[in-house]
Amino acid sequence: MKKRHSTGRSPRRQRLPMAGLALALATAAGAAQATDVFRLEGFGAVSRAMGGVATAHDVGPAGMMTNPATLSLMEADNAAMVGLDLVTTDIDVRNRDTGENAPSRNHGANRGPYFAPELAYVQRVGAWSFGLGAFAQGGLGTEYGRNSFLSRGTGGLDTGLENASRLLVLNIPVAASFRASEALTIGGSIDAMWQGLNLDMLLGADQVGSLISAGRVSGSLLPVLGGLPDLRGAHFSLTRNAPLASGVNAWGYTGRVGMTYALSADTRLGAAYTLRSRMGDMDGRATLTAVDGVAGQIALPGKLQVRDFQMPSVLNLGVSHRVTDRLTLAADVSRVFWAGVMKDIKVAFVADGGGDLNIRLPQDYRDQTVVAVGGAWRMDERWTLRGGLRVAQQALPSSTLLPVIPATPRKHLSAGFGYAVSPRASVDFAWSHAFREIMDNTSLPNTSAPIRVSHAQDNATLVYTWRF
Known part of the structure; x- marks a missing residue:
């Protein structure tokens, strides 16, 4: 196996107190309270098993998704990886007035468990390392079916209409890293991005009324809905039952820059710093169904856009320290700027028969600080054990919680291993558990009944890497 260029390590090893460095980073982050909303908690099995750390630690080709400058730290001149993410969720919504539960289960053909690819290739050319990859950046998913209390209109009217969601965000980074000196590496990437959304959601008449009174609904279909004799709710359906295809989707781009420095x-x-995404409006076909107690259900097919739905900019700071020849510890602190991209969910609908409706659902996310710590223990020439913890501030206010967007988990605990199949090939596995988080919402317009949402999650990643 070809060796990496010199890292400038001196024969006399200087051991700095890693615990002190990690504590300093954690202190700078402030109180840690939830995790990463729509973003996966690390890319690749090495990072995922170590709590998502990747800013100052060599996590292989997947490092291009956090800090592309780490590609210069790879030992081999060339590496190719292929992997798979598996996400399973345990989500339950309770009506606090009636005690009824709406569990998120496999009611449909395209939600849960969720699978996503991890593909990357890195090649070194002199002092440069170039990479190309494809990764799932994140998403969400729920499936409450058609028969829960979430499918009742105002006044307890059963509609038989579905409540469900699936958001998938894919990144295709083209990355480059340059070894500027024995100690310094710098890097950057430009990412093509694709995001797709499936959504089925019923809003009760009281929710619609609350949105109208707050000036959050407009369009020529508004007086039509208001003219119905006994309006009980409005339902949006924009779903395609396929593994990747979505009801609405869009392409866009982002980029990131980063550096590492050996003390x-x-x-x-x-x-490292990742730029706010620049996504086009997600568009596609949808059906708006007005639910009336006298006239029944009036379905209006048409075109729908989810406007200006962006992924946030992210600032990452990290440190990695080799404690012994076998033990390495690392820590990252990330600031995720959700407030700039998730104030409202903006929906614009145009019916085929004429008329339009524009809705702004409040979200009001807060900026979020995430702290991750992890360690790797090399048992022998073949086996490496890894573990980590990840916690963060809560980004989602309880007053804007939607059952179909339960971005609430607070903490992740992770573990995994690496196994060298040969001097050139390895298999890495990571498991990450999001501890159960419970959040209440009693506020219009995002809920009609007072709800309590419970959300736990298990993620697994399996990656094969070939170095040459």
Whole structure:
């Protein structure tokens, strides 16, 4: 196997107190309270098993998704990886007035468990390393079916209409990293992005009325809905039952820059910044169904856009320290700027027969600080054990919680291993558990009944890497 270029490590190893460095990073982050909303908690099995750390630590080709400058830290000149993410959720919504539960289960053909690819290739050319990849950045998914209390209109009218969601965000980064000196590496990437959304959601008449009174609904279909004799709700359906195809979707781009710097033979700092995405409006076919107690259900097919739905900018700071020849510890602190991209969900509908309706659902996310710590223990030439913890501030206010967007888990605990199949090939596995988080919402317009949402989650990643 070809060796990497010199890292500038001196024969005399300088051991810095990793615990102190990690504590300093955690202190700078403030109180840690939830995790990463629509973003996966690490890319690749190495990072995922270590709590998502990747800013100053070599996590292989997947490092291009957090800090492309880490590609220069890889030992092999060339590497190719292929992997698969598996996400399973345990979500339940309770009506606090009646005690009824609406569990998210496999009621449909395209939601849960969720699978997503991980593909990457990196090649070194002199002091440069170039990479190309395809990764799921994140998403969400729920499936409450047609028969729960969430499918009742105002006044308890059963509609038989579905409540469900699936958001998938894919990144295709083209990355480059340059070894500027024995200690310094710098890198950057430009990512093509695709995102697709399936959504089925019923809003009760009281929710629609609350949105209208707040000036959040407009369009020529508004007086039509208001003219119905006994309006009980409005239902949007924009779903395609296929593994990747979505009711509405869009392409766009983002980019990131990063660097790493070796303070000593054993300690490296890292920093990276990911730009806010620039996505087009997601568009596709949809059906708006007005639910009336006298006239029944009036379905209006048409075209729908979800406007300006973006992924946030992210600032990452990290440190990695080799404690012994076998043990490495690392820590990352990330600031995720959700407030700039998730104030409202903006929906614009145009019926085929004429008329339009525009709705702004409030979200009011807060910026979020995430702290991740992880470790890797090399048992022998073949086996490496890994573990990590990840916690963050809560981004989602309880007053804007939607049952179909339960972005609430607070903490992740992770573990995994690496196995060297040969000197050139390895298999890495990671498991991550999001501890159960419970959040209440009693506020119009995002809920009619007072609800309590419970959400736990298990993610697994399996990756095969070939180095040459």
